[in-house]
Amino acid sequence: MRVHVVHCHPHPDSFVAAARDRVLAGLAAAGHEVRLLDLYADGFVPELSAWEREHHLDDPSNKPDIATYAADLQWCEALVLVYPTWFSGQPAMLKGWIDRVWVQGVAYDLPEGSNTIRPRLRSIRRIVAVTTHGSPKWVNVLQGEGGKRVAFRSLRLLCSRRARSTWLALYGIDHADHGQRTAFLDRVEQRMARLR
Amino acid sequence: MQVLVVLAHPKGDSYNHAIAARASNALRLTGHTVHLLDLYALGFGAAMTSDERTAYHLDTPILDPLVREHADLVRAAEALVFVYPTWWSGQPAVLKGWLERVLVPGVGFRFDEQGKVRPGLTQVRHMIGISTYGSPWRYVKLVNDNGRRTLMRTIRMNTGLRTSTHWLGLYAIDTSTVDERERFLTRVERRMRAL
Numbered sequence: 001m002r003v004h005v006v007h008c009h010p011h012p013d014s015f016v017a018a019a020r021d022r023v024l025a026g027l028a029a030a031g032h033e034v035r036l037l038d039l040y041a042d043g044f045v046p047e048l049s050a051w052e053r054e055h056h057l058d059d060p061s062n063k064p065d066i067a068t069y070a071a072d073l074q075w076c077e078a079l080v081l082v083y084p085t086w087f088s089g090q091p092a093m094l095k096g097w098i099d100r101v102w103v104q105g106v107a108y109d110l111p112e113g114s115n116t117i118r119p120r121l122r123s124i125r126r127i128v129a130v131t132t133h134g135s136p137k138w139v140n141v142l143q144g145e146g147g148k149r150v151a152f153r154s155l156r157l158l159c160s161r162r163a164r165s166t167w168l169a170l171y172g173i174d175h176a177d178h179g180q181r182t183a184f185l186d187r188v189e190q191r192m193a194r195l196r
Numbered sequence: 197m198q199v200l201v202v203l204a205h206p207k208g209d210s211y212n213h214a215i216a217a218r219a220s221n222a223l224r225l226t227g228h229t230v231h232l233l234d235l236y237a238l239g240f241g242a243a244m245t246s247d248e249r250t251a252y253h254l255d256t257p258i259l260d261p262l263v264r265e266h267a268d269l270v271r272a273a274e275a276l277v278f279v280y281p282t283w284w285s286g287q288p289a290v291l292k293g294w295l296e297r298v299l300v301p302g303v304g305f306r307f308d309e310q311g312k313v314r315p316g317l318t319q320v321r322h323m324i325g326i327s328t329y330g331s332p333w334r335y336v337k338l339v340n341d342n343g344r345r346t347l348m349r350t351i352r353m354n355t356g357l358r359t360s361t362h363w364l365g366l367y368a369i370d371t372s373t374v375d376e377r378e379r380f381l382t383r384v385e386r387r388m389r390a391l
Contacts, residue, residue: 010246046242046289050206088350089286089342092242092293098284115332115368135313143353144345146286153339154285174311 001126001195003027004076007038008083008094015173015181019130020082022185026192027080035072039093044069046096052103060105069097070106078126078195079159081151085133085169088140089147098155107158117158124159126195127151128166130188137171166191197321197391199223200273201232204280204291208237211369211377215326216279218381222388223277231269235290238262242293257300266294267303275322275391278347282329282365285336286343295351305354317355322391323347324362326384332368362387 005023009016020036027034039046045065055062060070073079083094090098104110108117129151133140152165168191170176170184201220205212213234220230233240240262244252251257258264270276280291287295301307305316325347329336348361364387366372366380 010244010249040243040246046293047236048206048283048288050208050236053206053210086244086296087292087299088346089292091244092289092296093244095284095286095292096242096289099289102284110330110370113371115330115371116335117331139313139353143350144340144342146340146342146345146350149340150285150342154342157339 001032001077002075003032003034003078003080003195004072005034005036005080005082006094006097007036008040008081008091008097010040010093012041014084016082016084016132018185019132019188022189023080023082023130023192026189027195029193030195032078032195035075037069037072037097039097044093044097046093046100048096048099052100057104057110060103063103066101066103066106069101070103073101073106073121074123077123078128079124079155080128080130080192082130085131085140085147088143088145089150098150102155102158119158121158122160125163126166127156127159127163128168128192128195130168131170132173133169133171134174135172140171166195197228197274198272199228199230199275199277199391200269201230201277201279202235202291202294203232204235204288204294206236210281212279212281212328215328215381215384218385219277219279219326219388222385223391226389226391228275228391231273233266233269235294240290240294241297242289244293244296248297252300257302260297263297266298267300270298270303270317271319274319275324276317276320277324277326277388279326280343282327282336282343285339285341286346292346295346299351299354304351313354315354315356317351320355320359322360322362323352323355324364324387324391326364327366328369329365329367330370333365336365336367
């Protein structure tokens with residue numbers, strides 16, 4: 001399977017980066033073809049510009065800045081997002097990747113005169129989120145689990161109709177001990193090795 | 197009352213700018229002191245930097261003078277008003293980044309001795325979100341209206357217990373009429389005057 005891993009954390013030696021490495025190890029063990037995007041290392045610009053807003057309905061071939069990002073997104077059959085959950089959602093860097101790359105002509109079509117988008121990423125049949133939360137799960141549930149719903153509703157609605165989602169989350173990382181962290185990393189690798 | 201209006205839209209002539217202008221004027225006419233932060237015009241950077249991430253759990257988590265200025269405005273604010281277009285059911289990256297970089301420990305919340313999160317925005321009496329949506333209301337509800345929840349629940353948890361919340365949404369803006377957009381501006385104005 002063709003897998004696109006999108007990693008987002010400002011520290012190259014963070015726990016989230018360790019989780020990403022285990023994701024890659026698991027995928028490699030399963031023999032999947034992987035393209036990795038490390039948003040911070042890549043110097044991705046997360047701010048959607050006035051020009052992009054002005055031209056948001058244009059054909060994506062006029063947007064060379066996002067061409068490779070868009071090509072990777074359209075290439076994959078499985079999308080794996082690896083990030084820390086901040087204020088119940090994706091960090092701004094990752095949100096910016098969604099804002100700028102999931103555009104008309106790449107992720108969806110918006111027919112003239114309509115207000116409902118038509119999916120374009122039908123080839124994506126798996127969507128995985130690997131994330132850490134500072135707070136315990138019940139706090140996130142109270143907050144409405146925004147990040148999870150962005151991934152598994154807003155984004156997944158543009159993927160295959162039968163796209164399946166996998167949520168791998170470590171809650172309460174601020175109070176997690178070494179054993180819990182290690183167990184989470186093991187779980188991530190094992191789950192990725194079973195990805196079909 | 198001290199009101200902080202935070203606006204995130206890349207185009208200076210956008211409808212969201214019109215909303216922020218109408219809201220600010222209405223607030224000023226009612227006698228409130230208003231600070232309007234136009235994040236794109238200020239060149240606010242969305243991404244938390246590596247150094248900021250390192251400093252996050254230290255005594256001085258703020259490194260950028262612009263962020264410090266905004267944090268001071270947040271500390272003085274009795275009402276927070278957010279104006280933005282909803283993209284992918286959430287805040288544009290610039291605004292999400294503003295929350296992450298400005299509402300750091302010591303501003304938005306604090307950690308107690310056990311490391312638990314405690315409210316930092318107890319002086320905020322009103323939280324208002326004003327957003328435009330490309331999608332119709334039903335689709336917005338289907339995907340969980342995540343941006344609204346981030347502000348009205350996640351950030352709201354860091355304010356006082358009696359803080360009021362108000363949400364004003366204009367849905368399916370791409371197919372809205374001039375008249376509908378004008379009516380929405382009037383609604384925004386009325387809501388601000390009633391604060």
